[in-house]
Amino acid sequence: xxxxxxxxxxxxxxxxxxxxxxxxxxxxxxxxxxxxxxxxxxxxxxxxxxxxxxxxxxxxxxxxxxxxxxxxxxxxxxxxxxxxxxxxxxxxxxxxxxxxxxxxxxxxxxxxxxxxxxxxxxxxxxxxxxxxxxxxxxxxxxxxxxxxxxxxxxxxxxxxxxxxxxxxxxxxxxxxxxxxxxxxxxxxxxxxxxxxxxxxxxxxxxxxxxxxxxxxxxxxxxxxxxxxxxxxxxxxxxxxxxxxxxxxxxxxxxxxxxxxxxxxxxxxxxxxxxxxxxxxxxxxxxxxxxxxxxxxxxxxxxxxxxxxxxxxxxxxxxxxxxxxxxxxxxxxxxxxxxxxxx
Numbered sequence: 001x002x003x004x005x006x007x008x009x010x011x012x013x014x015x016x017x018x019x020x021x022x023x024x025x026x027x028x029x030x031x032x033x034x035x036x037x038x039x040x041x042x043x044x045x046x047x048x049x050x051x052x053x054x055x056x057x058x059x060x061x062x063x064x065x066x067x068x069x070x071x072x073x074x075x076x077x078x079x080x081x082x083x084x085x086x087x088x089x090x091x092x093x094x095x096x097x098x099x100x101x102x103x104x105x106x107x108x109x110x111x112x113x114x115x116x117x118x119x120x121x122x123x124x125x126x127x128x129x130x131x132x133x134x135x136x137x138x139x140x141x142x143x144x145x146x147x148x149x150x151x152x153x154x155x156x157x158x159x160x161x162x163x164x165x166x167x168x169x170x171x172x173x174x175x176x177x178x179x180x181x182x183x184x185x186x187x188x189x190x191x192x193x194x195x196x197x198x199x200x201x202x203x204x205x206x207x208x209x210x211x212x213x214x215x216x217x218x219x220x221x222x223x224x225x226x227x228x229x230x231x232x233x234x235x236x237x238x239x240x241x242x243x244x245x246x247x248x249x250x251x252x253x254x255x256x257x258x259x260x261x262x263x264x265x266x267x268x269x270x271x272x273x274x275x276x277x278x279x280x281x282x283x284x285x286x287x288x289x290x291x292x293x294x295x296x297x298x299x300x301x302x303x304x305x306x307x308x309x310x311x312x313x314x315x316x317x318x319x320x321x322x323x324x325x326x327x328x329x330x331x332x333x334x335x336x337x338x339x340x341x342x
Contacts, residue, residue: 005105015131018105019112023126027091029147030125041092041127046147051082057137064188065181065196068107070209072114075140078235080122081213081288083146085233087154089218090146092127093119097141098134122215152227154292159230159249163293165312166302168217170261171238172277175284176269177201177208203265211288217307218290224301228292237285240335243321245293252319255312255333258326282323283336 010018032040041048055061055075063071076093083090095115099108119126124144184196198205213233221228230249234241238260246253262270262277270277293314294302302308321333 003106006101007099007103007105007108008101010105012131015105015108019108019131020126022116025125026123027125029091030127032127041145043091043147045150047150047153049083049086049088049146049148049153050143051079051086051146052141052143053079053082055140055142057139062181062185063138064185066209068110069114069117071140072111072116073118073210074114075142076115076118076122076124076144077211077213078288079142079144080118080124080215081211081233081235083144084213084215084218085154085231085290086146086148087152087218087221087228087231088146088148089215090122090124090144092125092145094143094145095126095129095140096131097129098132098139100134100136100138102136103138122213154228154231155248156230156232156245157248159245159251159293159314161251161314161316162296163229163251163314164296164299164310165242165253165255165291165293165314166308166310167234167238167261167289167291168214168307168309169287169289170263170266170281171234171287171289172262172270172280172284173204173207173266174211174286174288175208175237175280176266176273176275177204177206178284178286179273179275180205180269181208201265201269203263204269207266208286211286213288214290220305220307224298226294226298226301228294231290231292234287234289234291235285237283237336238287238291239282239333240285241291242333243335245291246314246317246321249293249314250317252315252317253312253321253333254315254319255321255323257323259309259311261309261311282333 029042031042080090180201230245232241257278260281262281267277270280322330323333324330
């Protein structure tokens with residue numbers, strides 16, 4: 001039997017001391033971290049970028065199939081992805097939690113193991129946060145702070161007609177991983193004696209449970225002297241993100257179905273589940289890839305990067321946002337992405 005320590009045996013300050021006892025500071029800019037009334041950060045003449053995200057049990061994650069260590073890791077990564085989407089580098093995070101007495105101290109330690117693994121992997125410092133009791137369910141709020149050279153940040157609203165539309169990595173995998181996990185959860189609920197069968201779909205399930213952000217793309221673009229004209233991360237599905245850029249930049253676009261990058265394993269899994277791989281990429285979400293527009297004259301600089309796909313181009317707003325299918329027919333792009341309020 002695993003040891004279980006009740007969290008209330010430590011008290012709030014004892015708990016904070018316990019969870020933050022192993023923090024290592026990596027950035028000279030982190031002047032003062034955990035343990036005072038506020039953290040102190042000096043960005044040495046750079047501009048500060050700040051983003052916050054909340055993850056709520058039962059809405060954004062399900063503890064029936066999400067290991068706590070993976071959840072800690074993912075909670076950090078999804079926030080860092082927003083900083084990279086501004087063409088910036090994350091440097092610090094704040095983490096706040098609310099949890100019921102269902103969680104033991106050992107469970108929280110496991111969650112923090114994932115948090116620290118992500119901090120290590122992405123070179124960010126955990127500098128503060130808050131903990132609270134919750135009547136039921138686990139609530140996680142992460143604020144990420146980053147830095148960018150003056151006025152080098154990239155917004156969603158600055159794409160222009162004629163720009164190329166690009167995306168990093170591949171799409172649809174996270175949604176397919178979630179589909180398998182949800183299916184097995186239903187089977188288990190109906191018959192707890194049946195062992196979950198994840199069908200060796202490690203790629204798709206990994207994309208869902210342990211996503212990664214894309215600092216490599218931001219670094220590559222900087223190296224090549226490319227400043228995207230607009231950028232955002234793909235958290236709610238490609239179609240709704242494209243429409244955000246079109247709406248905020250007041251442009252239209254043409255997207256080519258055959259250019260949308262889908263991993264071979266994701267494509268095979270979609271077929272096996274009777275799903276359309278393109279629909280998974282357009283509407284699935286949680287891929288945390290970067291969607292960006294750039295000037296046509298920069299095209300030659302990205303041709304050798306296999307992690308960047310040019311999937312279309314921007315047009316006049318009057319032309320609307322369309323997808324051209326493999327068969328050559330043209331359809332309006334509709335936002336069917338993930339919606340936390342549905």
